[in-house]
Amino acid sequence: MRRRTETEREHLERIALNPLSQTGRGYYFLVAFLAAVVLWGAYAFFTQLRFGLVTTGMRDQVFWGLYIVNFVFFIGISHAGTLISAILRVTQAGWRTPVTRMAEMITVTAISIGALMPIIDLGRPDRVWNMVVFGRFQSPLLWDILSIASYLTGSIIYLYLPLIPDLALMRDRLGQDASLIKRKILTWLSIGWRNTPEQHHRLEKAIGIMALTIIPVAISVHTVVSYIFSMVMRPGWNSSVFGVYFVIGAIFSGIASIIIVMAIFRKLYHLEQYITERHFRNLGWLLLTSLLLYLYLAVSEYLTIGYKLEIEDKHLLELLMVGPDAFLFWFFVFGGLVIPALLIIIRRGPVIPRLVIAAVLINIAMWVKRFLVVIPTLKVPLMPFEFGAYTPTWVEWSITAAAFAAFILIFAILAKFIPLLSIWEVAEGGEKKAPSKLLETIERVGLTQEEVEAMVASEALRRRQGGR
Amino acid sequence: MPEKGKARRIDRREFIKRSAGALGLAAITASPLVAVVNRVKAANGLNGAISQQANAKGKQARAWTMIIDLKKCDGCVIINAPAQCTQACINGHFAPVGQEWIQVYTVELPGGGTTFLPTPCYQCENAPCVNVCPVAATYHNEDGVVLIDHKRCIGCRMCMAACPYHRRFFNWSTPELPPEAALATYSPHYPVPAVKGTVIKCMFCAHLLHDGKLPLCVIGCPMKALYMGDLNEDVATNGREVVQLSKFLDENDAYRYKENLGTQPRVYYLPGHGQEFGRSAQDPRKMIPPVWNYGGLGFDYEVQPFTWKKVPK
Numbered sequence: 001m002r003r004r005t006e007t008e009r010e011h012l013e014r015i016a017l018n019p020l021s022q023t024g025r026g027y028y029f030l031v032a033f034l035a036a037v038v039l040w041g042a043y044a045f046f047t048q049l050r051f052g053l054v055t056t057g058m059r060d061q062v063f064w065g066l067y068i069v070n071f072v073f074f075i076g077i078s079h080a081g082t083l084i085s086a087i088l089r090v091t092q093a094g095w096r097t098p099v100t101r102m103a104e105m106i107t108v109t110a111i112s113i114g115a116l117m118p119i120i121d122l123g124r125p126d127r128v129w130n131m132v133v134f135g136r137f138q139s140p141l142l143w144d145i146l147s148i149a150s151y152l153t154g155s156i157i158y159l160y161l162p163l164i165p166d167l168a169l170m171r172d173r174l175g176q177d178a179s180l181i182k183r184k185i186l187t188w189l190s191i192g193w194r195n196t197p198e199q200h201h202r203l204e205k206a207i208g209i210m211a212l213t214i215i216p217v218a219i220s221v222h223t224v225v226s227y228i229f230s231m232v233m234r235p236g237w238n239s240s241v242f243g244v245y246f247v248i249g250a251i252f253s254g255i256a257s258i259i260i261v262m263a264i265f266r267k268l269y270h271l272e273q274y275i276t277e278r279h280f281r282n283l284g285w286l287l288l289t290s291l292l293l294y295l296y297l298a299v300s301e302y303l304t305i306g307y308k309l310e311i312e313d314k315h316l317l318e319l320l321m322v323g324p325d326a327f328l329f330w331f332f333v334f335g336g337l338v339i340p341a342l343l344i345i346i347r348r349g350p351v352i353p354r355l356v357i358a359a360v361l362i363n364i365a366m367w368v369k370r371f372l373v374v375i376p377t378l379k380v381p382l383m384p385f386e387f388g389a390y391t392p393t394w395v396e397w398s399i400t401a402a403a404f405a406a407f408i409l410i411f412a413i414l415a416k417f418i419p420l421l422s423i424w425e426v427a428e429g430g431e432k433k434a435p436s437k438l439l440e441t442i443e444r445v446g447l448t449q450e451e452v453e454a455m456v457a458s459e460a461l462r463r464r465q466g467g468r
Numbered sequence: 469m470p471e472k473g474k475a476r477r478i479d480r481r482e483f484i485k486r487s488a489g490a491l492g493l494a495a496i497t498a499s500p501l502v503a504v505v506n507r508v509k510a511a512n513g514l515n516g517a518i519s520q521q522a523n524a525k526g527k528q529a530r531a532w533t534m535i536i537d538l539k540k541c542d543g544c545v546i547i548n549a550p551a552q553c554t555q556a557c558i559n560g561h562f563a564p565v566g567q568e569w570i571q572v573y574t575v576e577l578p579g580g581g582t583t584f585l586p587t588p589c590y591q592c593e594n595a596p597c598v599n600v601c602p603v604a605a606t607y608h609n610e611d612g613v614v615l616i617d618h619k620r621c622i623g624c625r626m627c628m629a630a631c632p633y634h635r636r637f638f639n640w641s642t643p644e645l646p647p648e649a650a651l652a653t654y655s656p657h658y659p660v661p662a663v664k665g666t667v668i669k670c671m672f673c674a675h676l677l678h679d680g681k682l683p684l685c686v687i688g689c690p691m692k693a694l695y696m697g698d699l700n701e702d703v704a705t706n707g708r709e710v711v712q713l714s715k716f717l718d719e720n721d722a723y724r725y726k727e728n729l730g731t732q733p734r735v736y737y738l739p740g741h742g743q744e745f746g747r748s749a750q751d752p753r754k755m756i757p758p759v760w761n762y763g764g765l766g767f768d769y770e771v772q773p774f775t776w777k778k779v780p781k
Binding site (some may be wrong): 051052053054058059060061063064118121122123124127128130131132133134135136138139140141142145228229232233234362378381382383384387 | 502566567571573574575576585587596599600601602603605620621622623624625626627628630632633637638639640641642655664665666667729747
C-alpha cells in the first residue's frame with residue numbers, strides 16, 4: 001500500500017506548529033543573550049533611580065534624550081500591525097493573510113516597549129500613578145496615556161481574536177504526554193472554539209469590527225505623540241503638519257519592520273511556501289508609497305520654515321544641515337529616503353535581499369530621524385545664551401540596548417507560544433481554489449495527491465462539457 | 469430537581485459575573501473619588517491656608533508684577549561685583565550653578581553695544597507651562613504667581629518644553645545644599661530643600677510677598693532697578709520709591725519680553741542699558757559670575773559621562 005502524501009493543510013500545520021514544540025540550542029543561546037542585555041539595562045535603570053537623571057546626558061537645555069527618541073521610534077514601528085492587518089483586511093487584500101500574525105505581534109511588542117520609555121524618562125517614576133489620580137485632560141501627555149492604553153488594549157484583542165481558531169487547533173493537536181497546565185491554558189484561551197459555522201461567522205464579525213476600530217485609534221496614537229512636540233513653542237516642533245508627519249513616518253518604519261521580521265522568520269521557520277516573493281514585492285510597493293509621502297511631508301516641513309528663516313528656525317536648520325547634526329541629517333536623507341527608494345525602484349537582483357537592505361536602512365534612518373526631531377530643537381537657545389549640547393551616557397545607551405533586546409526577546413518568546421502564520425486564514429485562502437466541501441472529503445477519505453488531481457481534472461472536463 | 473440544579477448553576481455563573489462587574493464598576497467609580505479626596509486634601513494644605521488667612525484679614529488677592537528698569541541695570545559691573553540680584557537669590561534659595569532662578573544675560577544691541585537683561589520667571593498669565601502639566605503640579609496661586617508642588621511633580625519636563633523663556637530647571641539629582649538649608653521647611657512658596665527629579669524655578673519669593681516683604685532680588689539690587697508691584701492696587705516699589713504702576717509703565721515705554729507669544733508675562737522691562745548710572749552701551753566690561761560659597765555645584769558635579777565606578781558624593 002502506498003503511503004498517502006501530505007495534504008496542503010497538514011503541511012501548513014506542520015510548518016506553523018513545529019517550531020512551537022521543537023526548540024534548537026541556538027534559540028536558547030539567543031534568549032540567554034537577550035535576557036543578559038535586558039538585565040544589564042535593568043541595572044542601568046537601577047543606577048538611574050539611585051542617583052537620579054544626573055546619570056544621563058540630559059541637562060536643562062537638552063532635557064529630553066534617547067528615551068523620548070526610543071519612545072517615538074517604538075510607537076512608530078507598532079503601526080506595522082495596524083496597517084498591514086487592519087487596513088489590508090478592510091480593503092480585502094487577499095495576499096495579506098500569511099503576514100498579519102507577525103505584524104500584529106510586532107504591534108503588541110513594540111507598543112509595550114514604547115510605552116515603558118516615557119516612564120523610564122520621568123524624574124519621579126515612583127509617582128507615575130499621579131497621572132491617573134491628578135490627570136489633567138488639558139495636557140498632551142494625558143492624551144498620550146489614553147490613546148496608547150487604548151491602542152495596547154485594542155491591539156492585544158486584535159492579536160487574540162484571529163488566534164482563537166489556531167489556539168483551538170493547538171489544543172486539539174496536544175499529544176498524550178502534554179502537561180496538564182499546557183492543556184488547561186490552551187483550553188481556556190481557545191474559549192470553546194469548535195470551528196462551527198456560527199462561531200466562524202461571529203469571529204469574522206468581531207475581527208471586522210476590531211479592524212475598523214483599531215485604525216482610528218492607531219492614527220490617534222501617533223498624532224498625539226507628535227502633539228507632545230507640536231503643542232509647545234519650539235523651533236521645528238511648532239508645526240501643524242506634525243500629526244500627519246508622525247503618522248506617515250510610523251507607517252513607513254512599520255512596513256520596514258515587517259519586511260525585516262518576515263525575512264528572518266521565513267528563513268528560520270522555512271515559510272518559503274507561504275511567504276513568497278510576491279508578499280515582499282507588494283510590501284515593497286507599500287513601502288515606496290509611504291516613503292514618497294514621508295519625503296513630501298519632510299520637504300514641506302523644512303521648506304516652509306527654511307523659506308521664512310525665523311531666527312530660531314534658522315539656528316535649527318543650521319544645526320541640521322551644516323552644523324554638528326549634519327552627518328545624521330544627511331544620513332537620514334540619503335540612507336533613509338534616497339537609497340531605499342532606488343533599491344525598490346531599480347528592480348535588479350533578488351527581491352528579498354534588496355528589500356531587506358532597504359528596510360534595515362529605513363529603520364536605522366528613522367531612528368536617527370526621531371533623534372533629529374527631538375534633540376537639535378532643544379539645542380537651539382531660546383534666550384541670549386549658547387547652544388545646548390547632548391551626549392548620551394552609558395546609562396542611556398544601556399537602556400536603549402535593553403529596549404531593543406527586550407523587543408526581540410518578547411518576540412522570540414511569543415514565537416514559541418503562538419503560530420507565526422494564521423493557520424486557519426491561510427488555509428481558508430488556499431481552500432478558495434477548490435470547493436471547501438470537496439477538500440474536506442479529500443481529507444476525510446485520505447486520497448493521494450495524484451488521485452485528487454485526476455478527480456479535479458475529470459470534474460473540470462465534465463463541467464466544460466456540461467457547459468457546452 | 470434537574471431544573472433547579474440547572475438554575476443554580478446559572479446563578480453561580482451569574483453571581484461570579486455580576487460580582488466581577490460590580491467590583492470593576494466600584495473601582496472605576498472610586499478612582500475619581502480618590503482624586504477628589506486628594507484635591508480636597510491639597511486645598512486644605514498650604515494654598516488653602518493662605519487664602520483663608522487672606523480672607524480673614526480682609527485682603528483682596530494680589531496681582532504681583534515685577535518691573536525691571538534696564539536704565540538702572542548695569543549688570544553690577546560698575547561696582548565690580550557679581551549681579552547682586554542673582555547673588556541674593558542664590559543665597560536665599562541655594563540654586564545651583566547654571567540654574568540661577570534670576571539670571572542676567574548680556575544682550576547685544578543693534579549698534580554693537582550691550583545691555584543686561586535680568587530674567588526671573590515671567591509668571592505668565594497665560595502660562596504655557598501650567599497648560600501642559602499632566603498632573604496640575606504647576607499652578608497659579610491666588611496672587612497670580614506660578615508655583616510648583618514638588619510633592620506632586622512627576623518630572624516629565626513637559627513644562628520645560630513649553631516654557632518659551634527657558635526659566636525652568638530640573639533637579640537632576642539631590643542638590644548639594646549648605647547646612648542652613650536643613651532648617652528650611654519645604655513649601656511650594658519656598659521650595660527648599662529641592663526635591664530630586666522635579667522641576668524648579670523662580671517663585672517671585674512668594675513666601676516673602678505673603679509676609680509683606682519684597683523678593684530677595686528686589687532687596688538685593690544695589691541700583692534699585694527692580695520694582696515689585698501689584699496690578700490690582702496699581703502700585704509698585706523698589707524699596708526706596710513708590711510709584712503708580714500704570715503711569716510708570718506708560719511713561720517709561722515698558723515692554724514685555726516676547727510679547728508676540730501671547731503668554732502675557734507679569735514682568736515688564738523699561739528699555740535702557742544702565743545709562744542712569746553712567747554706563748555706556750559700548751562699555752566693554754563683562755559681568756562677573758556669581759559666587760557659591762557652599763560649593764553650589766549641586767548635582768551637576770558630574771558633567772562628564774557618568775561611569776558606574778564613580779560613586780557620587
